[in-house]
Amino acid sequence: MPDLRPLERVPSQARTVCDLFEHQVRTRPGATALRTARRSWTYAELGRVTARLARRLRRRGAGPGSVVGLLAPRGVAAITGVVAILRSGAACLPLDPADPPRRNQEVLADAGCDQVLTAAPTPWLPAAQLIDDPTLRGEDDAAPPPHAASPLDLAYAITTSGSTGRPKVVGVPHQGLFNLMVASIEDLGLIEPGDVMLWTTAVTVDSTMHDCLMPLCCGACLAVPGDADLPASRMVRTARSLGATVLEIPAAVLGPYGRSLLPRLAASGVRLVITGGSQLDGPGLADAGGPVVWNGYGPTETSVAPTWYRCVPSTPRWVPIGRPIRGVRAYVLDEDLSPVPDGQEGQLYIGGAGVARGYLGLPGRTAAVFLPDPYAELPGQRMYATGDRVRKGPDGELSFLGRVDDQVKISGFRVEIGEVEHALRECPGVVDAAVLLREDAPGGAAVVAFLAGTPAPGEEITDRLRDRLPGHMIPRLHVWLDALPLNRPGKVDRTALRAIPLTGAARRDGHG
Numbered sequence: 001m002p003d004l005r006p007l008e009r010v011p012s013q014a015r016t017v018c019d020l021f022e023h024q025v026r027t028r029p030g031a032t033a034l035r036t037a038r039r040s041w042t043y044a045e046l047g048r049v050t051a052r053l054a055r056r057l058r059r060r061g062a063g064p065g066s067v068v069g070l071l072a073p074r075g076v077a078a079i080t081g082v083v084a085i086l087r088s089g090a091a092c093l094p095l096d097p098a099d100p101p102r103r104n105q106e107v108l109a110d111a112g113c114d115q116v117l118t119a120a121p122t123p124w125l126p127a128a129q130l131i132d133d134p135t136l137r138g139e140d141d142a143a144p145p146p147h148a149a150s151p152l153d154l155a156y157a158i159t160t161s162g163s164t165g166r167p168k169v170v171g172v173p174h175q176g177l178f179n180l181m182v183a184s185i186e187d188l189g190l191i192e193p194g195d196v197m198l199w200t201t202a203v204t205v206d207s208t209m210h211d212c213l214m215p216l217c218c219g220a221c222l223a224v225p226g227d228a229d230l231p232a233s234r235m236v237r238t239a240r241s242l243g244a245t246v247l248e249i250p251a252a253v254l255g256p257y258g259r260s261l262l263p264r265l266a267a268s269g270v271r272l273v274i275t276g277g278s279q280l281d282g283p284g285l286a287d288a289g290g291p292v293v294w295n296g297y298g299p300t301e302t303s304v305a306p307t308w309y310r311c312v313p314s315t316p317r318w319v320p321i322g323r324p325i326r327g328v329r330a331y332v333l334d335e336d337l338s339p340v341p342d343g344q345e346g347q348l349y350i351g352g353a354g355v356a357r358g359y360l361g362l363p364g365r366t367a368a369v370f371l372p373d374p375y376a377e378l379p380g381q382r383m384y385a386t387g388d389r390v391r392k393g394p395d396g397e398l399s400f401l402g403r404v405d406d407q408v409k410i411s412g413f414r415v416e417i418g419e420v421e422h423a424l425r426e427c428p429g430v431v432d433a434a435v436l437l438r439e440d441a442p443g444g445a446a447v448v449a450f451l452a453g454t455p456a457p458g459e460e461i462t463d464r465l466r467d468r469l470p471g472h473m474i475p476r477l478h479v480w481l482d483a484l485p486l487n488r489p490g491k492v493d494r495t496a497l498r499a500i501p502l503t504g505a506a507r508r509d510g511h512g
Helices: 017-027 043-059 076-088 101-111 134-138 174-187 207-218 232-242 251-267 363-369 417-424 458-466 494-498
Strands: 032-035 040-042 067-071 091-095 115-118 154-160 168-173 196-198 221-223 246-250 272-276 292-297 307-310 328-333 345-352 370-372 382-392 398-403 407-410 413-416 430-438 446-453 477-481
Touching: 017 043, 017 076, 017 174, 017 207, 032 043, 040 043, 043 076, 043 115, 043 134, 067 076, 067 101, 076 091, 076 115, 076 154, 076 207, 091 101, 101 168, 154 174, 154 207, 168 174, 174 207, 196 207, 196 232, 207 221, 207 246, 232 246, 232 251, 246 251, 251 272, 251 292, 251 430, 328 382, 363 370, 363 382, 398 417, 413 417, 417 430, 417 446, 417 458, 430 494
Parallel strands: 032 221, 067 091, 067 115, 091 154, 196 221, 196 246, 246 272, 272 292, 446 477
Antiparallel strands: 032 040, 154 168, 292 307, 328 345, 345 382, 370 382, 382 398, 407 413, 430 446
């Protein structure tokens, strides 16, 4: 019998996501916490399983100040591991079992992991603890879970690509994750106790920490699909079969396909779609009578998404990234770290509760981008230099303009890649577009457009672009693909695009 008592959204004494989860275990033990196509788990059941595993981790040395690795694909074992690690007081470092062992070993060493949880026996990690260990079932369920971490202790660590070829490990404290949860539940309305959140993201992406823990922090249900991959073609069917009401779709997918996808999701029962990961370039996302769309923005270094924007019928195609949530400060500054007037371009800096501790084991790189915050009320606060160029409009909404380092030069002219991609998506037959400067192009360095959709003659594309762009910004070569390749976080995989041969590419005049 489900527990239908009124829910206290965020208890006043709560300080971490562990506090929020344990509140649900105490007050709604019979409510469904986790669901797959085969079975479901109540909050009481999930609470017992994760408490057993947390106690074992604690006995083996895990706790505040330590980092525990998690080697598991998306699934019940993975979310069990995440919750258990957090309840042990340690920080969770998710890793992909499909990644090369050498890379994972380097990441574990950089993060100082002494313990690792795995979903299956792993030859190169013989000492790892199995998440679903039969010996755990004989432990005393009456024992309380370990003492939870404090707001300043690390909650999780996420790898990001590094310019040296070795990934950086970002450490995020509980206060940033907790602040995001409270804003998501109380201010944005992203989740409600009666919702079912469909888990669509990869375990190693920071938005998983938000998407998976958010329902468990407010008494809702997390639905776990059985497929390793969940492309747009299967998303509607999966959402319907698991009763999903909320899910996340990467901006790289929602932008080109949202107009057709959103009405079908609404018909299947989805009320709200979260998106992010890259610039959302999509027309009419609030016009088709589909679910509410919230666009979340934020680097990993700022606790998933410090700013949010709700799409409305008047939303421009180049969707804003919105306003900062509670506890977060957003500054638009020039090169001297002075505020720029509204309407002018500057770099976005994020301060407040969402700022990460930094890159684990890399104090030099941390100091380069985590700077003293000269505008904070209290001394000792820091802000993160995002490297993103933005503009604040008269309504206070922030608009993303591109990366500080996302400018290339052709014949002495600066070319803004994002502006070219935006113009291409409005050309005949183009559903999605990505642009690169390719030094290996026939005839020398060239701006190359990779396009998905219905191939159109090159001269049609070029004629349309001439009305919008100066000549030096018009791509010289066009490469049509069935779909743009995406990486694990759901962004366009530009590394894969750089490897595509250009020998058969069409020139902008339409000739091969």
